[in-house]
Amino acid sequence: MKITKVETVLLSRMHEPHEQWVTSTLRIVKADCPVVVVHTDEGLTAIGEACAYGGPGLIREWVDWYSRTLVGQDPRSTAIVPHTNGRTWAHDCAVAGIDCALWDLRGQIEGKRVSTLLASSPLEKVRLYASSGCRYDWRIRPEQLIDEALEYIEQGFTAMKFRIGTHWDWDGVTVDRFLGLVRELHQTVAGRMELMLDGNQRLSEEQALAIAKELDRLGFAWFEEPIPQADVDGYARLNGAVDLPISGGEQYTTLEQFRPYLEKGAYGIVQPDAGICGISELMRIAEVAHDYGVDLCPHSWHNGLMCLANAHAVAALPNPRVLELCMIQGPLQWGVLAEKPAIEDGWLTLPERSGLGVTLTDRAAEKYPYVEGNYFIEVVR
Numbered sequence: 348m349k350i351t352k353v354e355t356v357l358l359s360r361m362h363e364p365h366e367q368w369v370t371s372t373l374r375i376v377k378a379d380c381p382v383v384v385v386h387t388d389e390g391l392t393a394i395g396e397a398c399a400y401g402g403p404g405l406i407r408e409w410v411d412w413y414s415r416t417l418v419g420q421d422p423r424s425t426a427i428v429p430h431t432n433g434r435t436w437a438h439d440c441a442v443a444g445i446d447c448a449l450w451d452l453r454g455q456i457e458g459k460r461v462s463t464l465l466a467s468s469p470l471e472k473v474r475l476y477a478s479s480g481c482r483y484d485w486r487i488r489p490e491q492l493i494d495e496a497l498e499y500i501e502q503g504f505t506a507m508k509f510r511i512g513t514h515w516d517w518d519g520v521t522v523d524r525f526l527g528l529v530r531e532l533h534q535t536v537a538g539r540m541e542l543m544l545d546g547n548q549r550l551s552e553e554q555a556l557a558i559a560k561e562l563d564r565l566g567f568a569w570f571e572e573p574i575p576q577a578d579v580d581g582y583a584r585l586n587g588a589v590d591l592p593i594s595g596g597e598q599y600t601t602l603e604q605f606r607p608y609l610e611k612g613a614y615g616i617v618q619p620d621a622g623i624c625g626i627s628e629l630m631r632i633a634e635v636a637h638d639y640g641v642d643l644c645p646h647s648w649h650n651g652l653m654c655l656a657n658a659h660a661v662a663a664l665p666n667p668r669v670l671e672l673c674m675i676q677g678p679l680q681w682g683v684l685a686e687k688p689a690i691e692d693g694w695l696t697l698p699e700r701s702g703l704g705v706t707l708t709d710r711a712a713e714k715y716p717y718v719e720g721n722y723f724i725e726v727v728r
């Protein structure tokens with residue numbers, strides 16, 4: 348069998364004005380989805396989602412560049428997969444999309460799910476956590492966060508991750524004010540949901556430490572990216588100061604980038620994403636992290652195809668925990684696929700069919716035509 352064509356389908360959908368949200372100073376206006384499609388001479392078609400944060404246009408250029416070496420090769424050989432190198436995001440997201448599509452293809456060729464190719468006895472279902480909590484506005488009605496949490500409980504979710512809201516300087520938000528909202532949320536969900544917080548690298552170490560101690564006391568599952576990513580020693584100090592795991596690494600694409608954090612005990616949980624580093628590299632990171640006693644809970648934002656790639660990886664992990672499900676991506680999230688996998692009571696059942704188990708929707712590019720330009724606009728208040 349030979350690869351005959353490798354292409355990238357770019358899809359977009361503008362969010363309706365009332366569905367847009369502001370995180371920090373950015374208003375998110377659009378959902379994008381770059382899909383790498385691999386074709387073979389035996390009529391098989393495989394797909395993999397590259398994380399749109401790499402920039403859809405640039406991702407397509409890198410995929411085109413690699414297609415010249417991939418066409419004519421046997422897709423069963425793992426040696427043909429290009430490597431992520433941690434230098435540019437566009438490159439690594441493109442490689443990740445190719446890697447996911449090639450896993451889909453290998454699964455189809457062998458008639459097995461990707462999770463079964465990755466581990467001898469993978470899970471059939473993966474527990475999801477509702478990921479959002481980024482619509483609340485400190486100026487308007489921060490309690491919207493609590494309403495949102497109650498909606499997720501209603502939908503059957505048993506875990507939720509939220510963010511720290513709009514830009515704190517706009518409204519003089521302090522750690523104390525923020526923790527007031529956190530305690531209110533915690534009291535309202537009262538043991539019905541596990542909670543996680545994502546700081547999106549926006550806090551100082553001093554702020555992060557005060558918050559980490561309170562989250563630890565409240566029994567949060569983890570505290571994600573509290574401070575700027577590159578501060579390995581700061582992460583090590585925070586992770587060492589509390590029992591609560593400090594997590595991160597969603598933007599990293601190689602095991603080598605995770606290694607200093609693991610060596611210094613800087614992450615209690617690692618969070619690579621198959622759409623950013625590829626399934627192959629994610630599994631390598633998982634294995635080494637496991638040797639350090641660190642679990643992997645992937646970052647998994649954006650669309651359903653990436654969610655499936657991460658779900659197969661989670662199902663195959665040495666100690667599977669939870670998978671992130673973006674709650675605010677809009678209709679493109681599952682519209683990209685011909686069939687949505689079963690999600691019930693906060694659990695995703697891996698599709699029966701081989702590979703990643705899903706196909707691209709018909710006339711995808713007609714339904715979700717690509718819209719050039721950035722997915723956010725900078726807000727000035």
Ligand SMILES: [Mg+2]
Nearest residue numbers: 545571572597
């Ligand atoms: Mg995050």
